[in-house]
Amino acid sequence: MSVLCLVEFDGAGPADASLRALTLGRSLGEPSLGAVVFADSDSVPASALADYDVTDVYVIEPGTLEGYAPQAWARVLAGLATETGATAVLAAGTDRGNEVLAHLGAITGLPMAANCTLVTPDGGQTHRLVRHRWAGLLLEEAVMEAPIALFTVATDAVSAVSAALPSGGTPPGPPVPAAIAVHVHKPELAEADLVVRAAESPASAGGASLATARVVVGGGRGVGGADGFAPLEELADLLGGVVGVSRVVTSEGWRPHRQQVGQTGTKITPELYLACGISGAIQHIAGCAGAKHIIAINTDPGAPILAHADYAIIGDLHQVIPALVEALRAR
Amino acid sequence: MEILVCVKRVPTVGGTIAVTPDGQEVDTRMSGFSISPHEECAVEEAVQITERAGGSVSVLTLGPEAAIEQLRGALALGAGRAVLLETDGREFGPIATAAAIAAEVRDHGYDLVLLGNEAADTGDYQVGIRLAHELGWPVATGIKNLSTSADGVVARREYRGVEEAYELPLPAVITVKEGINLPRYPSLPGRLRAKRAAVDRSSPAWAAEGLRKETLRVPASSKHQAAVLGQGADAVPELVRVLDELGMLP
Numbered sequence: 001m002s003v004l005c006l007v008e009f010d011g012a013g014p015a016d017a018s019l020r021a022l023t024l025g026r027s028l029g030e031p032s033l034g035a036v037v038f039a040d041s042d043s044v045p046a047s048a049l050a051d052y053d054v055t056d057v058y059v060i061e062p063g064t065l066e067g068y069a070p071q072a073w074a075r076v077l078a079g080l081a082t083e084t085g086a087t088a089v090l091a092a093g094t095d096r097g098n099e100v101l102a103h104l105g106a107i108t109g110l111p112m113a114a115n116c117t118l119v120t121p122d123g124g125q126t127h128r129l130v131r132h133r134w135a136g137l138l139l140e141e142a143v144m145e146a147p148i149a150l151f152t153v154a155t156d157a158v159s160a161v162s163a164a165l166p167s168g169g170t171p172p173g174p175p176v177p178a179a180i181a182v183h184v185h186k187p188e189l190a191e192a193d194l195v196v197r198a199a200e201s202p203a204s205a206g207g208a209s210l211a212t213a214r215v216v217v218g219g220g221r222g223v224g225g226a227d228g229f230a231p232l233e234e235l236a237d238l239l240g241g242v243v244g245v246s247r248v249v250t251s252e253g254w255r256p257h258r259q260q261v262g263q264t265g266t267k268i269t270p271e272l273y274l275a276c277g278i279s280g281a282i283q284h285i286a287g288c289a290g291a292k293h294i295i296a297i298n299t300d301p302g303a304p305i306l307a308h309a310d311y312a313i314i315g316d317l318h319q320v321i322p323a324l325v326e327a328l329r330a331r
Numbered sequence: 332m333e334i335l336v337c338v339k340r341v342p343t344v345g346g347t348i349a350v351t352p353d354g355q356e357v358d359t360r361m362s363g364f365s366i367s368p369h370e371e372c373a374v375e376e377a378v379q380i381t382e383r384a385g386g387s388v389s390v391l392t393l394g395p396e397a398a399i400e401q402l403r404g405a406l407a408l409g410a411g412r413a414v415l416l417e418t419d420g421r422e423f424g425p426i427a428t429a430a431a432i433a434a435e436v437r438d439h440g441y442d443l444v445l446l447g448n449e450a451a452d453t454g455d456y457q458v459g460i461r462l463a464h465e466l467g468w469p470v471a472t473g474i475k476n477l478s479t480s481a482d483g484v485v486a487r488r489e490y491r492g493v494e495e496a497y498e499l500p501l502p503a504v505i506t507v508k509e510g511i512n513l514p515r516y517p518s519l520p521g522r523l524r525a526k527r528a529a530v531d532r533s534s535p536a537w538a539a540e541g542l543r544k545e546t547l548r549v550p551a552s553s554k555h556q557a558a559v560l561g562q563g564a565d566a567v568p569e570l571v572r573v574l575d576e577l578g579m580l581p
Contacts, residue, residue: 015491070472095488095490096490098449098457099472101457102457102460102461103460103464105461106457106460106461106464106465107464109426110541111424111425111426111540111541111542112425112455112457114454114455114457115454132454133453133547134344134357134451134452134454135451135454136550137344137348138348138357138547138548138549138550139547139549139550140544140545140547141545141546141547141548142543142544142545143543143545144542144543145541146542195499196470196471196497196499198495198496199496199498200493200495201494202492202493202494203493215579239581240581247368250509250510251513253513257509260509260510264367264368264369265509265510271577272574272579281346282345282346282347283344294557295557295570306556306557307556307557308557311557311559311573312557312559313560313566313567313570314561314562314563315561315564315566319564320563320567320570322564323564323567324567324570324571327568328571
């Protein structure tokens with residue numbers, strides 16, 4: 001009996017969202033936790049996966065399956081689920097994770113629960129779960145009855161907890177021996193599974209790092225116009241972060257949509273979100289609630305954002321931000 | 332090109348969101364209804380394609396009779412035909428929803444079906460994909476740029492700093508995201524036409540699914556009131572101290 005988790009890569013290592021998914025997958029308590037990886041087997045960080053109690057890695061190499069093809073990836077998961085007797089197959093609630101698991105649901109005819117924050121086996125083919133609705137503004141408690149539980153894990157809810165770093169503040173012990181088996185898997189794929197396949201090229205610029213930035217400087221209606229963002233850019237540079245914006249800013253065409261933080265934009269999980277001139281519509285909160293710390297700069301002491309922020313400055317961002325930039329430069 | 336756009340009536344939520352006492356639905360006593368921004372963009376994209384390449388746009392919703400309001404909204408923007416798949420108030424899961432839409436698509440011979448990437452309320456992220464599997468059509472999701480030719484489409488999105496381009500033969504299903512275009516406002520003639528337009532109706536069968544909602548709740552949130560550090564630029568030294576304390580300064 002196994003649990004299988006699609007693991008995505010971000011630069012060198014497993015993506016943070018995938019580590020969060022592995023953390024939830026491990027909690028299901030099956031003897032085997034399998035990571036399914038579409039990559040060159042030389043580049044698989046087996047020890048990083050072993051830290052999350054992964055027992056088996058199934059590697060599908062580029063020679064077997066070139067590039068991202070969502071339906072083919074789902075077909076691979078379906079095959080592995082049968083071979084390993086999986087009771088659950090999961091992925092991170094990313095664009096790719098939700099897409100591949102939805103294909104898997106359609107291929108198997110099974111239900112799929114997107115963006116779960118908690119999943120608990122409840123005997124037989126039953127799992128109890130909690131999942132996001134309204135991008136996390138509401139939680140749904142639900143029961144899933146299925147021979148294989150298919151679900152994705154909300155990218156901003158479950159924390160990634162390495163098994164090698166026990167909770168409770170004890171320092172890490174010696175490295176976990178890598179009792180991990182790497183299997184190079186060569187699936188049989190039909191032409192129909194490969195019709196939709198991504199041709200990849202470098203994106204124009206920016207935005208891509210918004211989802212994973214450590215610091216986000218947010219600008220809203222209070223910025224006033226397309227030409228008002230230079231001080232925010234400067235501040236973001238000084239803090240090693242990026243600029244994000246509210247929906248009104250992209251609807252007005254002041255900034256490109258890829259910078260939007262919110263339910264219909266990007267969900268962010270920075271250490272610090274500095275929300276400047278953003279009132280805090282609930283759809284925006286859905287995008288920034290995963291920030292560890294929120295500081296608001298707003299002229300209105302009654303702005304809804306203050307109910308979600310840790311700290312606030314009541315004032316005009318056009319005065320506060322230049323003064324902050326100056327103070328940081330002087331350090 | 333014959334295009335079908337699928338939209339969903341959802342509550343318009345503003346500053347807060349609450350659930351009914353029985354924990355089954357969003358409390359809509361204080362709210363209006365709309366379709367999600369992704370779907371507004373799907374309607375706009377369909378209208379733009381037919382303006383360029385000819386053809387017509389139909390708009391479909393699965394929901395209660397009141398969802399005709401949302402169909403008329405899409406008609407006012409340039410859709411020519413409206414289809415209501417009327418429900419009896421029960422929430423259709425994604426499998427039953429996809430099956431109901433597939434039946435309509437089979438009856439009418441569309442070239443392209445557009446949906447929002449995910450519904451604003453249930454956020455299931457799967458109706459478009461299940462629909463494509465029902466029909467045996469290719470599907471691309473989360474699309475933010477779409478170009479069409481006689482026999483296919485090129486659909487683009489960004490992922491982790493990489494642009495992905497998908498070439499799909501028609502017929503196809505595409506789910507789009509806000510940002511693919513800036514939706515227009517309805518014209519007065521459009522609104523008048525929408526008011527008079529007929530709505531085709533049918534009542535698909537509800538079916539139980541393996542994922543069953545029990546209750547909805549508002550998360551026991553971190554909602555609190557922010558500690559005010561001060562007023563205007565005078566508060567900057569205190570802000571710098573807090574940033575330092577949080578380990579945010581290089």
